Amino acid sequence: xxxxxxxxxxxxxxxxxxxxxxxxxxxxxxxxxxxxxxxxxxxxxxxxxxxxxxxxxxxxxxxxxxxxxxxxxxxxxxxxxxxxxxxxxxxxxxxxxxxxxxxxxxxxxxxxxxxxxxxxxxxxxxxxxxxxxxxxxxxxxxxxxxxxxxxxxxxxxxxxxxxxxxxxxxxxxxxxxxxxxxxxxxxxxxxxxxxxxxxxxxxxxxxxxxxxxxxxxxxxxxxxxxxxxxxxxxxxxxxxxxxxxxxxxxxxxxxxxxxxxxxxxxxxxxxxxxxxxxxxxxxxxxxxxxxxxxxxxxxxxxxxxxxxxxxxxxxxxxxxxxxxxxxxxxxxxxxxxxxxxxxxxxxxxxxxxxxxx
Numbered sequence: 322x323x324x325x326x327x328x329x330x331x332x333x334x335x336x337x338x339x340x341x342x343x344x345x346x347x348x349x350x351x352x353x354x355x356x357x358x359x360x361x362x363x364x365x366x367x368x369x370x371x372x373x374x375x376x377x378x379x380x381x382x383x384x385x386x387x388x389x390x391x392x393x394x395x396x397x398x399x400x401x402x403x404x405x406x407x408x409x410x411x412x413x414x415x416x417x418x419x420x421x422x423x424x425x426x427x428x429x430x431x432x433x434x435x436x437x438x439x440x441x442x443x444x445x446x447x448x449x450x451x452x453x454x455x456x457x458x459x460x461x462x463x464x465x466x467x468x469x470x471x472x473x474x475x476x477x478x479x480x481x482x483x484x485x486x487x488x489x490x491x492x493x494x495x496x497x498x499x500x501x502x503x504x505x506x507x508x509x510x511x512x513x514x515x516x517x518x519x520x521x522x523x524x525x526x527x528x529x530x531x532x533x534x535x536x537x538x539x540x541x542x543x544x545x546x547x548x549x550x551x552x553x554x555x556x557x558x559x560x561x562x563x564x565x566x567x568x569x570x571x572x573x574x575x576x577x578x579x580x581x582x583x584x585x586x587x588x589x590x591x592x593x594x595x596x597x598x599x600x601x602x603x604x605x606x607x608x609x610x611x612x613x614x615x616x617x618x619x620x621x622x623x624x625x626x627x628x629x630x631x632x633x634x635x636x637x638x639x640x641x642x643x644x645x646x647x648x649x650x651x652x653x654x655x656x657x658x659x660x661x662x663x664x665x666x667x668x669x670x671x672x673x674x675x676x677x678x
Contacts (some may be wrong), residue, residue: 325573326570326573326574327570329569329570329572329573330566330567330569330570331566331569332569333565333566333568333569333570333572333603334562334565334566334569337562337565337603338562339516340516340605341392341394341395341605343520343523344507344508344519344520344522344523345391345392345394345395345504345507346394346395346398346558346561347527348500348501348503348504348523348526348527349391349395349396349397349398349399349504350398350550350553350554350557350558351500351503351530351546351550352398352399352402352497352500352501352504353398353399353401353402353549353550353553354402354546354547354548354549354550354551354552354553355402355493355496355497355500355546355549355550356399356402356403356406356497357402357405357406357549358542358545358546358549359489359490359493359496359497359542359546360406360489360493360497361489364489365403365406365407365408368381369381369382369403369407369408369409369412369413370407370408370409370470370473371409371410371411371459371463371466371467371469371470372409372470373409373412375411375455375456375459378408378409378411378412379411379412379415379451379452379455381412382408382411382412382413382415382416382419382451382455383415383419383448383451383452385416386415386416386418386419386420386424386451387419387420387423387424387425388424388425388505389416389420389424389501389504389505391420391421391424391504392421392603392604392605392634392637393421393603393604393634393635393636393637393639393640394561394564394565394603394637394639394640394643395421395504396416396417396420396421397417397557397561397640397643397644397647398553398557399416399420400413400414400416400417400420401413401553401557401647401648402553403416404648407473409459409466409470410458410459410462410465410466410648410652411454411455411456411458411459412455413648414454414455414458414652414656415451415452415454415455417644417656418447418450418451418454418635418656418660419447419448419451421634421635422447422450422451422631422632422634422635423443423444423447423448423631426508426509427609427610427634428440428443428444430512430610431443431610431630433610434610434611434614435610435613435614435617435626435630438676439623439626439627439630442627442671442675442676443627443630443631446627446631446667446671447631447635450631450660450663450664450667453659453663454656454659454660454663457655457659458652458655458656458659461655462651462652462655492537495533495537496530496533496534496537496538499526499529499530499533500530502526502529503523503526503527503529503530506522506523506526507519507520507522507523507526510522534546556646556647557643557646557647560639560642560643560646561639561642561643562639563639563642564603564637564638564639564640564641564642564643565603565639567638567639568601568602568603568637568638568639571601571602571638572602581616581619581620581621584616584620584621584622584625585620585621585622586622586624586625586672587622587623587624587625587668587669587672587673587676588669588672589665589669591621591622591624591625591668591672592624592625592628592664592665592666592667592668592669592672593665593668594625595621595625595626595628595629595632595664595668596628596629596632596661596664596665596668597661598629598633599628599629599630599631599632599633599635599636599664600632600636600637600657600660600661600664601636601637601638601641602633602637602638603637603638603639603640604633604634604637605634608634609629609630609633609634610630612629612633613626613629613630613633616629622672622676623671623672623676624668624669624670624671624672624673624676625668625672626668627667627668627671627672627676628664628665628667628668629668631664631667632660632661632664635660636657636660641653641657644656644657
């Protein structure tokens with residue numbers, strides 16, 4: 322039995338490395354490092370910090386997240402880059418949740434496979450959940466957030482000049498845009514065909530990033546950027562790989578027939594089970610829709626299907642471990658528990674009162 326489980330874990334790890342390291346994680350880590358290096362902390366604190374108006378910062382975080390086609394693992398470097406750049410914990414965790422749970426690429430694909438009704442409900446539910454997550458994280462860690470903002474204020478005051486410095490230079494806006502393009506282009510531009518096509522798109526975009534950075538940045542700036550990027554890589558990547566291995570092992574021993582029988586209907590237990598399966602399993606963005614479609618054809622209810630659509634791409638065991646490493650175990654525990662409770666409620670509520678036909 323052990324060789325079989327070991328093989329399952331290694332196969333999951335092999336697939337993850339082959340399909341996600343180049344086109345997802347490398348540009349995500351580069352984007353995180355660039356955000357910390359080139360975006361003014363004052364700008365992040367002003368618009369997304371703990372002292373910013375919550376309605377504004379939460380909307381900005383959710384709105385921006387909608388256009389980031391990232392899985393639960395790829396989004397962590399981006400969210401942590403935002404957080405360590407000065408964003409409030411609520412805004413950072415909104416991005417961590419909403420980008421994988423309801424990005425534009427995933428919801429369009431959901432509509433194609435599961436219909437417009439599921440698409441609309443998925444977007445609305447994910448948005449409501451993101452605001453609840455933002456408020457829960459803000460309230461749970463308000464004392465810590467206050468201390469963080471005081472520290473950022475001191476840093477800003479110490480580095481303040483005559484007040485004429487810009488939030489971000491135009492060349493840095495272009496650089497961030499090119500890095501974001503290298504992250505999104507493989508999924509947006511290549512939705513069918515061999516994976517090598519995605520690699521080709523990523524490679525072309527990366528050449529643009531490298532060429533622009535070489536022409537516009539000095540050696541010290543490039544060194545700082547790569548140093549910040551390396552911090553994210555060495556902190557996050559080992560746990561992601563460990564978690565992917567564990568998911569491969571779990572998927573091998575999961576009793577498939579038993580799961581199918583337990584996911585029917587719209588009861589609270591079925592939604593909770595779907596949420597738990599989704600919260601520990603790893604789904605690359607867009608892969609959750611065909612998986613859920615298959616289970617629905619086998620008898621899974623629409624409520625549990627929605628719970629799995631949300632938590633499948635939004636959470637995963639690698640995601641838990643990496644969040645705990647980057648943000649701390651307490652934040653990870655509060656966040657994961659909140660999502661599990663919200664996902665269960667969303668599945669039960671929509672199954673009982675929305676998907677009634």
